[in-house]
Amino acid sequence: MSRQAQFKFRLYVAGDALNSVQAVSNLGELCRQHLPNRYEIEIVDVFREPKRALADAIFMTPTLVKLAPEPIRRIVGTLSQTQTVLQALGLEAATP
Amino acid sequence: MKSARPLRVKGTNKAPTGIAGFDEITGGGLPHGRTTLLVGGPGSGKTILSLQFLVHGAQHCQEPGIFVAFEESSQRIVANAESFGWKLAELQHKKLFFLDAQPTPDLVQSGDFDLSGMLAALAAKTKEMKARRIVFDALDVILALLPDPATKRREIYRLHEWLLAKELTGIITAKSGGDEDSTVIQQPFGFMQFMVDCAIILNHSVALGVSHRNLRVQKYRGSSFDEDESPFLIGNSGLVVDIARTRVRVDAKVSNERVSSGVERLDTMLGGGYYRGASILITGFSGTAKTTLSGAFAEAACQRGERTMFVSFDSDCNEVIRNLASVGIGLDRYVNNGLLRMISARSIAGSAEAYLVRIKTLTREHGARCLVIDPVSAWYKSDNDLTAQSVADRLIDWSKGEGITLVCTSLLDEMSNRTESGSPLQISALADTWIHLNYLVQAGERNRGLSIVKSRGTAHSNQVRELILSDKGVTLADTYTAGGEVLMGTMRWEKERTERVAAEAAEAAAKLKRVRLDAEEAELEVRVKSLQTELVAKQVEKALLVRSTQSHEGELSRGRSQMKELRGADTTIAGDKVSPP
Numbered sequence: 001m002s003r004q005a006q007f008k009f010r011l012y013v014a015g016d017a018l019n020s021v022q023a024v025s026n027l028g029e030l031c032r033q034h035l036p037n038r039y040e041i042e043i044v045d046v047f048r049e050p051k052r053a054l055a056d057a058i059f060m061t062p063t064l065v066k067l068a069p070e071p072i073r074r075i076v077g078t079l080s081q082t083q084t085v086l087q088a089l090g091l092e093a094a095t096p
Numbered sequence: 097m098k099s100a101r102p103l104r105v106k107g108t109n110k111a112p113t114g115i116a117g118f119d120e121i122t123g124g125g126l127p128h129g130r131t132t133l134l135v136g137g138p139g140s141g142k143t144i145l146s147l148q149f150l151v152h153g154a155q156h157c158q159e160p161g162i163f164v165a166f167e168e169s170s171q172r173i174v175a176n177a178e179s180f181g182w183k184l185a186e187l188q189h190k191k192l193f194f195l196d197a198q199p200t201p202d203l204v205q206s207g208d209f210d211l212s213g214m215l216a217a218l219a220a221k222t223k224e225m226k227a228r229r230i231v232f233d234a235l236d237v238i239l240a241l242l243p244d245p246a247t248k249r250r251e252i253y254r255l256h257e258w259l260l261a262k263e264l265t266g267i268i269t270a271k272s273g274g275d276e277d278s279t280v281i282q283q284p285f286g287f288m289q290f291m292v293d294c295a296i297i298l299n300h301s302v303a304l305g306v307s308h309r310n311l312r313v314q315k316y317r318g319s320s321f322d323e324d325e326s327p328f329l330i331g332n333s334g335l336v337v338d339i340a341r342t343r344v345r346v347d348a349k350v351s352n353e354r355v356s357s358g359v360e361r362l363d364t365m366l367g368g369g370y371y372r373g374a375s376i377l378i379t380g381f382s383g384t385a386k387t388t389l390s391g392a393f394a395e396a397a398c399q400r401g402e403r404t405m406f407v408s409f410d411s412d413c414n415e416v417i418r419n420l421a422s423v424g425i426g427l428d429r430y431v432n433n434g435l436l437r438m439i440s441a442r443s444i445a446g447s448a449e450a451y452l453v454r455i456k457t458l459t460r461e462h463g464a465r466c467l468v469i470d471p472v473s474a475w476y477k478s479d480n481d482l483t484a485q486s487v488a489d490r491l492i493d494w495s496k497g498e499g500i501t502l503v504c505t506s507l508l509d510e511m512s513n514r515t516e517s518g519s520p521l522q523i524s525a526l527a528d529t530w531i532h533l534n535y536l537v538q539a540g541e542r543n544r545g546l547s548i549v550k551s552r553g554t555a556h557s558n559q560v561r562e563l564i565l566s567d568k569g570v571t572l573a574d575t576y577t578a579g580g581e582v583l584m585g586t587m588r589w590e591k592e593r594t595e596r597v598a599a600e601a602a603e604a605a606a607k608l609k610r611v612r613l614d615a616e617e618a619e620l621e622v623r624v625k626s627l628q629t630e631l632v633a634k635q636v637e638k639a640l641l642v643r644s645t646q647s648h649e650g651e652l653s654r655g656r657s658q659m660k661e662l663r664g665a666d667t668t669i670a671g672d673k674v675s676p677p
Contacts, residue, residue, distance in 0.1 A: 012213055014210070014212030014213055014216065015212075017210065017212060019207070019208045019209060019210060020212075022207070022208075023207070026207075046212065046213045046216040046217065047212075047216050050216040050217045050219060050220030050221075051217070051220050053213050053214075053216055053217040054195070054217035054218075054220060054221060057196065057197070058213045058214070058217065059197045059211065059213055059214035059217070059238070060209045060210065060211060060213055060214065060238075060241075061209060061210060061211075061212045061213035061216075062209060063209070063213065073202070073204065074200060074202075074203055074204065075203075075204040075205070075206055076203060076204070076205050076206075076209045076241075077205050077206040077207035077208055077209045078206065078207030078208050078209070079206050079207055080206060080207035080208075081206045081207060084204065084205075084206045085204075085206050088204035088206075
């Protein structure tokens with residue numbers, strides 16, 4: 001059933017810090033590979049929208065929040081370890 | 097205490113913490129606009145100290161603060177802080193902001209990350225509420241998520257730079273490796289100690305089952321500070337740091353006023369009583385009436401209308417009152433009217449340090465001018481010598497500074513040493529007056545002897561007196577010296593009786609003699625009177641005789657002249673003497 005589910009992501013970044021840039025590119029790569037055409041990414045720059053970071057309790061950047069499907073998950077870091085990220089997103093079964 | 101201190105006294109860049117004692121150690125507080133590292137083991141009081149710093153800033157210095165909680169949820173911190181009477185609820189949001197930054201347990205981590213997000217969020221919040229103070233509580237929790245020491249170091253740098261750029265007065269707390277040696281802390285924090293402007297180490301240890309809390313300022317750039325470990329206590333209203341050395345020792349107000357010891361004859365022995373503000377040490381073995389003597393002092397103080405505090409380590413307050421009532425010292429009425437505050441120190445748990453801080457706080461609360469501690473040697477039991485000694489020293493220093501007349505008793509261990517100098521706490525050197533109570537065993541009796549070992553600035557009697565307790569009160573009796581020994585008890589009584597009998601006999605003899613003399617005098621007087629009467633009689637007789645002689649002669653001459661007339665003689669016989677018949 002998760003095959004049909006639409007993925008909604010929000011990625012909090014800190015301007016153009018190296019790890020943030022890496023996270024953006026890693027997420028894009030991952031989505032293209034594992035979730036073709038069924039993902040949505042919103043990027044929030046905490047420097048531009050600090051209040052939002054505060055409200056959402058984002059303390060480390062970059063932070064990826066998977067808003068849909070349930071459950072909501074948070075992953076911090078550059079998302080460089082693809083296997084860990086997929087596991088956290090509940091996608092490891094999709095790539096045997 | 098120091099809450100009234102205005103912010104940044106005489107232009108110094110210090111942010112007062114409002115923690116009694118701490119601001120004195122650091123000369124005004126934490127470095128303003130800089131970062132302080134607070135290191136300590138579990139339960140060492142890091143969170144409380146930091147929170148107190150924020151609360152003080154928000155309440156008294158117009159410096160709103162932010163508390164970033166990495167470990168404990170802010171709800172729990174607020175709830176815990178309620179017990180200190182800090183009104184966090186009304187401060188919250190406007191003057192005090194809590195940021196819950198605990199990493200969620202299900203947080204997944206993949207690759208490198210940093211704290212920019214949090215700092216950006218905090219920057220916005222700081223601007224919004226014009227925060228001047230910030231606390232990062234348990235930074236180690238978040239740093240533990242970082243993969244390697246280099247990254248940790250980078251994030252610490254980032255944080256530090258950020259704090260400096262924002263000119264916030266910051267506290268970063270971190271756990272130390274263990275509670276044994278608080279200076280050994282985890283690697284990245286070791287480096288942090290070099291980076292920050294001020295580092296404070298909190299230590300919580302247990303020695304012989306007694307908890308000790310210590311605080312030490314390890315470094316403080318650009319300021320002098322007390323480098324020694326200072327004991328502190330988490331009291332009813334937050335942290336209280338006790339100043340180990342009396343750095344700001346004000347010259348004690350020296351008074352010439354005398355206060356009564358409660359025993360009239362002892363006052364006389366001391367030349368009028370104790371000096372006001374002096375510290376008096378009463379030593380003696382168990383049962384030598386130390387408590388009684390200190391109770392008499394307390395009663396006398398209350399009679400003068402002075403607020404007094406009596407701290408008893410040995411027994412319950414009511415027991416003390418009852419026991420003292422049996423020797424005519426009535427303390428209950430002063431307890432009832434609030435002049436006297438009795439505290440059973442058995443209800444205060446903890447180390448000697450804790451006792452000291454507690455006693456100080458209570459004494460201040462009560463506004464006591466006279467303080468009795470019975471006995472101070474209790475500290476010696478519960479602690480090691482050094483601590484107890486230092487506590488006793490500070491107690492004396494403090495009471496002097498406050499002008500409080502302090503009476504301490506100290507129990508001597510009868511078994512281990514019998515010498516007077518063996519006062520376990522060497523406070524005898526610091527005490528102004530030292531009274532020693534002793535038993536003198538003589539002729540099968542045990543009697544209490546009192547001697548004044550020393551009394552500074554006072555001429556005092558050198559003689560051992562006998563201390564007598566009765567239901568009418570405490571008094572001293574003269575002792576007799578016979579053959580170099582002091583007589584007490586029955587022997588004194590016998591001696592007194594012998595003297596009394598002798599005196600009575602002498603008096604009786606004198607009386608007798610006087611009576612006899614009186615009698616003799618009376619007799620003589622009577623004789624004088626009878627002689628006088630006799631004399632008068634003789635005089636009368638003599639007068640009578642003269643008169644009768646004259647009349648006889650007159651008769652004779654008259655008769656002769658009549659005869660002459662009758663005979664017609666023409667001459668009178670001149671010089672003719674008529675001899676009496």
